[in-house]
Amino acid sequence: MSHRIVTFTLNPAYDLIGYCQNIELGDVNLVSTNDFLPAGKGINVAKVLCDLEHKVTASGFLGDLNREAFSHLFSQLGIEDKFSAIAGRTRINVKLTEESGSVTDLNFSGFTVDNNQWQSFAEQSLSFLSDAEIVVISGSLPKGIDLTAFSNWIAKIKTICPKVIFDSSRDALAAGLKAKPWLIKPNDKELEMLVGYSLSSIDEIKKAAFDLVSRGIENVIVSLGSKGALWVSKQEAWIAKPPKCKVTSTVGAGDTMVAGIVHGLLSNYSIKQTLIFACAVSALSVSQAGVGISDKTKLNEMIEQIEIIAG
Ligand SMILES: Nc1ncnc2c1ncn2[C@@H]1O[C@H](COP(=O)(O)OP(=O)(O)O)[C@@H](O)[C@H]1O
Ligand SMILES: O=P(O)(O)OC[C@H]1O[C@](O)(COP(=O)(O)O)[C@@H](O)[C@@H]1O
Structure with a gap:
């Protein structure tokens, strides 16, 4: 048993969020601490979906030595907790915003998952997907997970829940694509890495996305930062x-x-309406510090301001 939405975060993180006027590489930098939050891609997706009044099951791995804030978040939001424990600590990622608005991410590698831990997780995770309508697999892989085993796991999930949404980067993204997830959401840089050449116009990005669709990925959503x-x-x-x-x-x-996409799909919106909603909810999120949607009025105002054109 699980909820309609299951998110997997294999390599969660605490996000240490700070402000540094101007980062000087190789020098001492003074940073004011803004937040320290339990996060990681699929967990953030689950958090936003809870704000949008969905019930979510969340799974993956968590270090047993610093699990408290994650457990607290899950019970606070009513997220069903299906995480497997790993001896050690979940990583801390550092996110620094500068006066210019640019954000530097220091994403650490985190714990290692050995083959036995992977095997038992992979098997057990298939047992709670019976009610899942959408499965979200997001983020990087911990060290130790074999890329072929990862791809095979996604393929098995698809046999139980065909609507797999996959959002990752680098080797994990390339490996996951071999299982042909139903929907992927690379950003423009991740898409470039995937195709192996630079994409300098929207037409080139569109063509690369179409190539992936013709290779069997049913839906490709490329996020373009402030450009939508x-x-x-x-x-x-x-x-x-x-x-x-x-x-x-x-x-x-x-x-x-990604959370906006899931919400649109489960609300039976059209593709167009789903994209408008996802763009609005993510655009609204950049105006605030943490992850989550607290102001529904602002969300409705943002939806009205999204420009949509046939591609
Ligand atoms: N500066 C911005 N202004 C408005 N919306 C933004 C901005 N940055 C991101 N977004 C919204 O968030 C979405 C995801 O952001 P993006 O940076 O592309 O993804 P990722 O965090 O995966 O790299 C964008 O498609 C857009 O809708
Ligand atoms: O698993 P990865 O790729 O290292 O990314 C993890 C990081 O991504 C985040 O989920 C944020 O992702 P986005 O900005 O792409 O939405 C952070 O909370 C976390 O530190």
Whole structure:
């Protein structure tokens, strides 16, 4: 048994969020601490979905030595906790915003998952997907997980729940694609890494997304930061553009977009409406520090301001 939405975060993180006027590489930098939050991609997705009034099951691995804030978050939001314990600590990632608005992410590697731990997790995780309508697999892989085993695991999940949404980067993204997830959400840089050449215009990005669709990924959504997002499927393509937004933090914008996509799909919105909603919810998220949606009125106002064009 599980909820309609299951999110997997294999390599969660505490996000240590700070402000440094101007980072000097190789020098001592003074940083004011803004927050220290239990996070990681699938957990952020679950958090936003809870704010949008969905019930979510969350799974993956968590270090047993610093689990408290995660357990607290799950019980506070009513997230069903299916995480497997790993001896040691969940990593801390550092996110630094500068006066210019640019954000530097220091994403650490974190704990190691050995083959036995992986095998028992992979097997057990398939046992609680019977009610899942959408499975979200997000983020990087801990050390120790074999890329082929990861791809095979996604393929097995698809046999139980065909709608797998996959959002990752680098080797894990390339490995996951071999299982042909139903929907992926790379950003433009991740798409470039995937295709192996630079994409300098929206037409080139669209073409690369279409190539992936023709290789069997049914839906490719490319997020483009302040420029919005592009959704390409076999039948249709749409580009959504947010208005100019005041940026407080872009950390979690991509995860918020994934949550918006899940919300639209489970609300039976059209692809176009789903993209508008996902673009609005993620654009709204950059104006605030943490991950989550607290102001529904602002969300409705943002939805009205999204420009949508056929791609
Ligand atoms: N500066 C911004 N202004 C408005 N919306 C933004 C901004 N940055 C991100 N977004 C919204 O968040 C979505 C995801 O952001 P993006 O940076 O592309 O993803 P990721 O965090 O995965 O790299 C974008 O498609 C857009 O809708
Ligand atoms: O698993 P990865 O790729 O290292 O990313 C983890 C990081 O991504 C985040 O989930 C934020 O992701 P987005 O900004 O892409 O939405 C952080 O909370 C976390 O520190």
